[in-house]
Every structure is written in structure tokens, then in C-alpha cells.
């Protein structure tokens with residue numbers, strides 16, 4: 635199950651990020667997963683929750699955003715979401731299209747809360 639390795643790298647990224655906020659604790663982490671990345675969001679959530687159990691990060695919530703596969707038409711420049719592996723352009727029917735997104739696997743955001751204070755936002759990028 636490679637979701638375990640992904641959950642582990644997400645946690646690693648959270649810990650790295652948290653070094654910048656010594657007065658805070660993480661409350662929510664958002665990850666972006668492309669549908670072509672072949673990751674089962676539920677399996678990832680399961681692994682993540684199993685890994686943070688009984689740790690200092692146990693209260694963190696995982697938010698998973700699945701990004702659809704998108705192509706751009708080389709003929710007319712139209713960008714579209716691919717359904718059912720049909721990669722032809724819906725506008726001009728050209729088959730010359732190129733994949734522009736859908737294999738993402740990244741930390742989208744991390745929400746941290748200051749000890750004894752209100753929420754502060756933290757963007758990873």
C-alpha cells in the first residue's frame with residue numbers, strides 16, 4: 635500500500651513546516667491529489683490517521699482535494715477536463731491534446747493555531 639509512504643511524506647512536510655511556527659500547533663493540512671496519481675484518498679486518510687494516532691499531531695485534520703485530469707488542445711488551445719479517458723478536444727474534436735494537470739501530489743496548505751490565541755493561516759508555497 636503506497637498510501638502509507640505518501641501519508642508519511644505528508645506528515646514529514648507538516649513537521650518541517652511546523653518548525654517555522656514554534657508557538658503553534660497544526661490543526662488542518664490540505665493535500666492536492668491528481669486523479670492520475672493513482673492514490674486512493676480513503677486509503678490515504680486511513681494511513682494518515684493511523685500514523686498520527688497517539689502522537690503530538692493527533693488533532694490534525696487531513697483535507698484531500700482530488701484534481702481532475704485536464705488537457706489542453708494543441709490545435710485551438712481549449713482546456714478541458716478529461717472524462718472516461720476521452721482525450722479528444724470537445725471544441726474542435728482534435729486528438730492532438732496534451733495533459734496539463736491531474737498527476738499532482740502536493741501539500742496545498744497547512745492551518746496552524748497559535749497556543750492560546752486565534753487561528754493564523756500558513757501557506758506552504
Ligand SMILES: [Zn+2]
Nearest residue numbers: 707710723726
Ligand atoms: Zn481543440
